[in-house]
Amino acid sequence: MRSRRFTRAMLVAVAVAFGATGCMEVEQTSIGQKQGRYQGKPDGHPWDNAPLALGGGNAKWTKGDRNTWEAQLKSRAEVQNEYKRIGQ
Amino acid sequence: MARMKFLCDAERCIECNGCVTACKQEHEVPWGVNRRRVVTINDGVIGAEKSISVACMHCSDAPCMAVCPVDCFYRTEDGVVLHDKDLCIGCGYCFYACPFGAPQFPQAGAFGLRGKMDKCTFCAGGPEPDRSEAEFKKYGRNRLAEGKLPVCAEMCSTKALLGGDGDVIADIYRQRVTTRHKGSEVWGWGTAYGQGKPGAAPAPAGAKS
Numbered sequence: 001m002r003s004r005r006f007t008r009a010m011l012v013a014v015a016v017a018f019g020a021t022g023c024m025e026v027e028q029t030s031i032g033q034k035q036g037r038y039q040g041k042p043d044g045h046p047w048d049n050a051p052l053a054l055g056g057g058n059a060k061w062t063k064g065d066r067n068t069w070e071a072q073l074k075s076r077a078e079v080q081n082e083y084k085r086i087g088q
Numbered sequence: 089m090a091r092m093k094f095l096c097d098a099e100r101c102i103e104c105n106g107c108v109t110a111c112k113q114e115h116e117v118p119w120g121v122n123r124r125r126v127v128t129i130n131d132g133v134i135g136a137e138k139s140i141s142v143a144c145m146h147c148s149d150a151p152c153m154a155v156c157p158v159d160c161f162y163r164t165e166d167g168v169v170l171h172d173k174d175l176c177i178g179c180g181y182c183f184y185a186c187p188f189g190a191p192q193f194p195q196a197g198a199f200g201l202r203g204k205m206d207k208c209t210f211c212a213g214g215p216e217p218d219r220s221e222a223e224f225k226k227y228g229r230n231r232l233a234e235g236k237l238p239v240c241a242e243m244c245s246t247k248a249l250l251g252g253d254g255d256v257i258a259d260i261y262r263q264r265v266t267t268r269h270k271g272s273e274v275w276g277w278g279t280a281y282g283q284g285k286p287g288a289a290p291a292p293a294g295a296k297s
Binding site for chain 1 (some may be wrong): 089090158159160161162164165166170171172175213214215216217219230232234235236237241242247250251253256257259260263264267
């Protein structure tokens, strides 16, 4: 009688456990992906390229050095300021 | 650290559409897609007509990035918002989220079928090897990797459209405003919070800038 009750209790517990799993949110992304994060291919840094030998518009920076690349873009952006261009 | 931005000076833009043409030519943008366009308000009204050139503004907290169901957007270290076309499903959510109408969708087939989203890349290409043929075909030319700035800004005949590091172009614009004594209310404190000191009433509607 006692073992019967125990078996019934166990069966109920297992049924509840299985039933509860139905309420869980199913993972919908494949392994290695995180929801809300960029899922695409990695992109390189523009400063990791060497300046073009031809057609680079006298662009100068050291390959792999972000600071020199930023300095190049800043000096190029200053060309948009005609107040400075006129003074030169 | 550079943070790339565009700024269009409405006092200088003459609606020539040179920026639109330069962009289409540089990136060989297909028919029906405009990464950049010129918007004019009060068209034909003397003294009140203003034009600005609009494209992706590379938002610091980009809504397109927030709504994308496949998370194909990313922001580069220099603040440019780009996306992976291999992941894009062309759903159009980004178009509805963008306040500037920047995302564009080419017609990919019959019956108005939408292709993968295309938008301004700040001439920074995309997630393909820099300056490669694959990058050019999918995203256009990568001018930043050539040490250059976006072609639309560099080609602008009146230098209304400025592009580059936000600090640098803000300095250029500030110098213009202080030199011509006009235009500070167009972008900045005056537009957001009104004339004069913080908390003052905004400028009356229709007032000449």
